[in-house]
Amino acid sequence: MCGIIGYIGKKDAKEILLNGLKRLEYRGYDSAGIAVLQKRKTSNIEKITVFKEIGKVEKLEQKIDRIRLISSVGIAHTRWATHGKPSKSNAHPHVDCAEMISVVHNGIIENYRELRSELEEEGHVFRSETDSEVVPHMIENYMKTMSFVQAFSKTLKKLKGTYAIVAIHAASPGKVFAARLSSPMVLGVGNGEYILASDASAIVEHTNTVVYLDDYEMAIVSHDGYSIRSFTQKEKRKKEMSLDWSMDQAKKEGFDHFMLKEICEQPRSIQDAIRGRYISENGLARLGGLASVEKQLRGIKRCVIVSCGTSYFSALVGKYMIEEYAGISVDVEYASEFRYKKAILDDQTMVLCISQSGETADTLAALREAKNKGALTVGIVNVVGSSIARETDSGVYNHAGPEVSVASTKAFTSQLALLVLLTVFLGRQRSMSLSTGKRILKELSEIPQKIQKILEKKDSIRNVVKKYVSYENFLYVGRKYNSPIALEGALKIKEIAYVHAEGYPAGEMKHGPIALIHKNFPVVVIVPDDSVSDKMMSGIEEMKARGARIFCISTENRSDIAEIVDDVVYIPKTLEMLTPLLSVIPLQLFAYFFALERGYDVDRPRNLAKSVTVE
Ligand code: BG6
Secondary structure, three states, X not given: OOEEEEEEOOOOHHHHHHHHXXXXXXXXXXXXXXXXXXXXXXXXXXXXXXXXEEOOHHHHHHHHOOOOOOOOEEEEEEEOOOOOOOOOOOOOOEEOOOOOEEEEEEEEEOOHHHHHHHHHHOOOOOOOOOOOOHHXXXXXXXXXXXXXXXXXXHHHHHOOEEEEEEEEEOOOOOEEEEEEEOOXXXXXXXXXXXXXXXXXXXXXXXOOEEEEOOOOEEEEEEOOXXXXXXXXXXXXXXXXXXXXXXXXXXXXXXXXXXHHHHHHOHHHHHXXXXXXXXXXXXXXXXXXXXXXXXXXXXXXXXXXXXXXXXXXXXXXXXXXXXXXXXXXEEEEEEHHHHOOOOOOOOXXXXXXXXXXXXXXXXXXXXXXXXXXXXOEEEEEEOOOOOHHHHHOOEEEEOOOOOOOOOOOOHHHHHHHHHHHHHHHHHHHOOOOOHHHHHHHHHHHHOHHHHHHHHHOOHHHHHHHHHHHXXXXXXXXXXXXXXXXXXXXXXXXXHHHHOOEEEEEEHHHHHHOHHHHOEOOEOEEEEEOOOOOHHHHXXXXXXXXXXXXXXXXXXXXXXXXXXXXXXXXXXXXXXXXHHHHHHHHHHHHHHHHHHHHHOOOOOOOOOOOOOOOOOO
């Protein structure tokens, strides 16, 4: 998903926009571009100057570093290619034929082909293969008979699909225009300056005061202020909200990569997720965000969890927890499938949406589907004020702080911690005993320091990686609570080291995947000391019998395992349902050091983006 930004203020627009693009780069890095409005000596119609470059933002920066652009108004874009390959001509911003209008877009315009051919029949000349380029040409077309604002809103009504758009117009100096339908858009309200961006990470260094645009809203921003309107030009009064995180949190703070920083932040991010949200002596979870639906939650008979990527794997762990300790049947659905299937939902069904960004289009669409079907919708979301957070009936924020690295780590364990609290919340509404509630919460409160103990072993994990870095294929296996961790471990090494890895419930091995066992196909086995570790031991024996090389994650009291596997990393002992919060840490570090050894850009892996805001 692309990152878009617009600036109007007193400062040098080029610098603000380039820095903003760097903050948004985790949304896509196939190409980058900038357009600024510059005064002309001879007329009050200003000049639009555009620069684009293929690849990462630093390439664009190198290109325009020495070019003096006197301007305090501009727009910029970092791209995740959907329509048209990564190239300079397909890079945004796009302009109209007369180069009077410039536009950046995040989203997909589904009817762009027919719009484009209509415009080409009218003589418009297109310079790119993108869907987005129809926007400036449509505005140009309508401006033959109407003002820019009228032409812009008429264009918006014609577009099908999803979009967040920021635009400038040479004959409307001192103004920036924006609109939103499904793709996120935030307006930062500063002191005499305004920043429009895909998310708050590009705004927080300038101001903590923001306005979130909703669907079918447009913004007109000038040096003196802003107005938010509907597409039919009806004025809208919007609440200004304040961001709860600082600029430092969005910096690497001395770490080589955001991913390593975020892995090492997990003791704190879990502490922040659970702080003030449980009463140990009563064995109760206290989730303020669910207070308004507490009664409804008491009546639900079924829970459906919808999510994507790493959030899908936390949902799978949540299913084990809620079914075992709250006695509620749970279905876990890929949001991208759920939105198109005939889901059977009723008012005794809770649909839980788990999303770090709160903007993943598939999860947002699944949420809207669930609402249409009358289900109670609850969210576990990290980004405050994001669409999923604002559209669910209720929910809980992770408070994990900004997660910048594309591969999710601290958001995952923070989601697991909140799923534990939700399980206790629902369980204690039902038949979970006081002592069970107290035991789970006591063990949960000790997880942060247990993770710290594992992080102190990161160098030994790096040494293990050195023995495996030459392999191109991996199997990851685990059972019960840790079968989703096998899937997550495999996903991590796929995401950032581009290695073929398959995660599997260990019991399934003998029904097929064991055929893959070979000396060049190592197996990562997750076998904490729990109710199924004996079953795992016989599985390990079977794989060793066929020559497998095994790297194992196990609990520190299981020294016997070291005799039969090739390498082992131990994690502290905890309750079975909490082992995923520990067993995933060595797998995150394994993938991180593996990618590092292979010299890959760990934070910006190829072809991926932090939040997928299009289908
Ligand atoms: C992908 C990210 O785009 O979306 C993953 O690269 C993430 O890290 C997945 O797990 C789901 O995102 P979210 O924000 O809905 O949890």
